[in-house]
Amino acid sequence: MRRKFAAGNWKMNGLAADLAELEKMVAAKPAPSVDTAICGPATLVHRMAALGWPVGGEDCHAVASGAHTGDISAEMLADAGASYVITGHSERRADHGETDADVNAKTRAAWRAGLTAILCIGETEAEYRAGDTLDVLHRQMAGSMPEGCTGENTVLAYEPVWAIGTGLTPTRDEIGAVHNALRDALIERFGTETGLAIRILYGGSVKAANAAEIFGVADVDGALVGGASLKADDFLPIVAALEAAD
Numbered sequence: 001m002r003r004k005f006a007a008g009n010w011k012m013n014g015l016a017a018d019l020a021e022l023e024k025m026v027a028a029k030p031a032p033s034v035d036t037a038i039c040g041p042a043t044l045v046h047r048m049a050a051l052g053w054p055v056g057g058e059d060c061h062a063v064a065s066g067a068h069t070g071d072i073s074a075e076m077l078a079d080a081g082a083s084y085v086i087t088g089h090s091e092r093r094a095d096h097g098e099t100d101a102d103v104n105a106k107t108r109a110a111w112r113a114g115l116t117a118i119l120c121i122g123e124t125e126a127e128y129r130a131g132d133t134l135d136v137l138h139r140q141m142a143g144s145m146p147e148g149c150t151g152e153n154t155v156l157a158y159e160p161v162w163a164i165g166t167g168l169t170p171t172r173d174e175i176g177a178v179h180n181a182l183r184d185a186l187i188e189r190f191g192t193e194t195g196l197a198i199r200i201l202y203g204g205s206v207k208a209a210n211a212a213e214i215f216g217v218a219d220v221d222g223a224l225v226g227g228a229s230l231k232a233d234d235f236l237p238i239v240a241a242l243e244a245a246d
């Protein structure tokens with residue numbers, strides 16, 4: 001039985017003053033029946049973790065330490081109190097040219113440090129319009145997901161690039177068809193037990209207003225939430241909707 005999971009991604013947002021939002025979330029003590037986490041900027045991870053809410057990084061380097069100015073290793077995130085790290089977010093793939101092989105290496109780095117990887121895949125608008133969504137996702141999964149994925153060390157996040165920060169989302173049927181195909185692909189690659197254990201999150205313009213509808217789709221195990229995770233008043237209703245979902 002997969003535990004539902006509501007994860008936030010603060011992206012390049014968050015100053016010390018914004019920790020007050022996380023404090024509000026902690027104070028609300030929401031939904032013990034679902035997993036929650038906020039992935040925050042590296043500058044805040046330590047302080048976020050100290051508040052007692054599960055925390056993740058947004059990226060990590062593939063190696064543990066060394067001459068890589070400005071980079072953060074998975075071990076550093078774990079040392080700062082993180083339990084998760086996002087790998088392969090489309091903004092890193094686009095802004096930093098990260099390839100599936102890079103994402104694969106970063107995901108293995110996350111495991112090495114004892115972190116759970118929230119591994120992101122998703123098609124661009126052009127790929128969506130061309131009807132190539134599943135081909136793209138299968139290719140990204142094949143390249144980005146290392147051997148050894150389990151329900152504990154990896155969470156898969158389907159984030160259509162064209163739905164991120166745009167207010168657009170695929171239809172329920174489209175999300176359902178994609179998540180169903182991803183589940184089949186996980187089972188084929190990792191076997192039935194593991195394929196059924198790996199959680200698949202949807203991400204892209206999830207808000208309180210559409211959360212219940214999205215969480216009602218089969219094989220949606222939760223969400224990776226960007227903009228609506230920055231404020232407690234936006235994120236907590238999403239967590240509540242996940243808890244209420246069948």
Ligand SMILES: O=C(CO)COP(=O)(O)O
Nearest residue numbers: 009164165204205226227
């Ligand atoms: O990229 C996302 C989460 O990783 C989604 O961002 P938005 O929820 O702001 O669309």
